[in-house]
Amino acid sequence: MASEIHMPEPVCLIENTRTKGLVVQQEALQVLSGITQPVVVVAITGLYRTGKSYLMNRLACQRKGFSLGSGVQSHTRGIWMWCVPHPCKPGHTLVLLDTEGLGDVEKGDMKNDMWIFVLTVLLSSTLIYNSKGTIDQQAVDQLHYVMKLTEQVKLKAAPEQSEDELEDSENVAPIFPTFVWTVRDFTLQLEVDGKEISEDEYLENALKLKAGSSPETQRYNQPRECICQFFRDRKCFVFYQPAHRRDLVRLEELPDDEIDCEFQQQVEKFCSHIWEKSPPKTIPCGRTITGTLLGKLAESYVETIRSGAVPCLETAVLALAKTVNAAAVKEAVTLYQDLMERRVKLPTETVQELLDLHTQCERETLELFQKQAFEEEICSFLADLTCQVEAIKDKFCRDNEQASHEKCEATLRDLFQDLDRKITDGVYNVPGHTTMCHCL
Incomplete structure (x- = not known):
């Protein structure tokens, strides 16, 4: 039996540098090379300063680890990794990926935002998209914006097929991980026409298409069609504000009795779902990925991006x-x-x-x-x-x-x-x- 991995804290997997661009870190590859177990790869993405790191720390059964920060600047640069024994799947390792926040205007060059999102999609078996407030048109558009580049990846994943065939999402949806939308500081009541609805129903209502063919309707429907086509397995969790605003800057240090009890219940339900339902990472041929192979995939994808090309899943699998x-x-x-x-x-x-x-x-x-x-x-x-x-x-x-x-x-x-x-x-x-x- 393979020995369990013990990482006291996260390490950077893919650094986003100003001079060299995206660079895979050897320390992280060395950690992954020692993991011969199947891996469940859970990654989180979304706008910066939306509390992504807090959820990932809780998935690691810790209060601290991934940097939360307390100001308006993004603390996470690139993609950080934390490997821990899986809480529910013996013989598996849980690999948590905390990604650089999208839309940080201080970064200047935004092109790596999309590449980081692409890498997150390609490396993960479960993708968490974190947003704030509500699932509104802006939140849908922001997710669709970073998905646009992944369409090139999908096309290159099956080069033997024609574009007409590729329009059938059955050919490309398996490339995408299972999808979880988390809404932080939720501000609405979960009800429609006076009837209580579930969080999943709230997400499906937000993604429901409008009837009609006007340009406005088409613009409204396009991002929703894209999300629904390629994220077939969808789940939603909403979280109310965890504490008083003045205490949020020290959320990781707050004792349980100072954190809203309903928020704690929501976090427990979220963690249980991720631990129990997130599948092991596989590639289209059905092969389950170990930590060693995950590291090689990351190297292959980043090398392709650095060469100026679009990552091709099929090419990466062949190289692997x-x-x-x-x-x-x-x-x-x-x-x-x-x-x-x-x-x-x-x-x-x-x-x-x-x-x-x-x-x-x-x-x-x-x-x-x-x-x-x-x-x-x-x-x-x-x-x-x-x-x-x-x-x-x-x-x-x-x-x-x-x-x-x-x-x-x-x-x-x-x-x-x-x-x-x-x-x-x-x-x-x-x-x-x-x-x-x-x-x-």
Whole structure:
């Protein structure tokens, strides 16, 4: 069983620098490389200074960790990561990603806002969108704005399909994570026409399309259609203000009796849902992602962005498959070598005995490789594995022949040494020599 990861505090996964742009941090990659368990990746995004970090700390079962800040400036730059043992799924690691707030005017260059959102969508299995007040037209437009660039990613995720086919969201929706909209400092009553409604019904009402075909109606419907098409699995949570305004700057330090009890209940319900319902991170081929593979995906995506291209999910998966399959070949070859060394005692009685042992070891080797390898481009790596196994087998055959030869020589030497001794001792008559007899 893989050991659990223990991180005392978050680390930066992808730094957003003014001079170099987006940069993956080696410290975070090192942490991820040690996580061989499946990961549940929960990321949060939204406008800056909306309290995203507080929710992520609570998901980590902590009060402190991700920086909350207390002023009007965004404290989180880039994407920060916190890996903790999953509270509800044994054998899984919960990876929390807290992202740089969208719309911080002090950043100047806003282009990385969209790239950070794209990375958040591509890396997460559950995406939390955090907003304030209500789900109004402005909140919907802000989410749609950062989704626009992801459409390019979706198109590149299935290059073999035509644009007409891609308009069918069935082809691209699986790329997107499950979606949770959190509304902070909620100011409305959850009711419609005097009837109480649930938080999910509130979200669906906010995303409901209007009838008609006027330009105004089309502008109203377009972002809602986009959100509904690509975020198929949707959930909503609303949170009332947690404390008096003057106490919000020290929210992480407030004892429970100074935090609104209804807010605490809302947070508990939210955390329980995320822990219980968020799925492990997978890629379109159905492969469950470990921490190690998540780090490689992050590297691949950021490298593509830095090159000036749009991240392509299919390309990233192929690159990931090559890395994983190469590692699977290496591990399988090592297994075959170890099995043969443990089971084969040279020399064998017959060549067939050696070949039978080879067949057993080769079968176990192939089972390991098939279990670990990606289906993508597996044939070339399988051929490489077969070639390396065959080379090791041939060496065992040569070593077996040499060992057999040396054993035969040693046996003959032992036999002739005994014969020579007996001849020297006069045990045998030597032709051409007179046998000496002693008579009394």
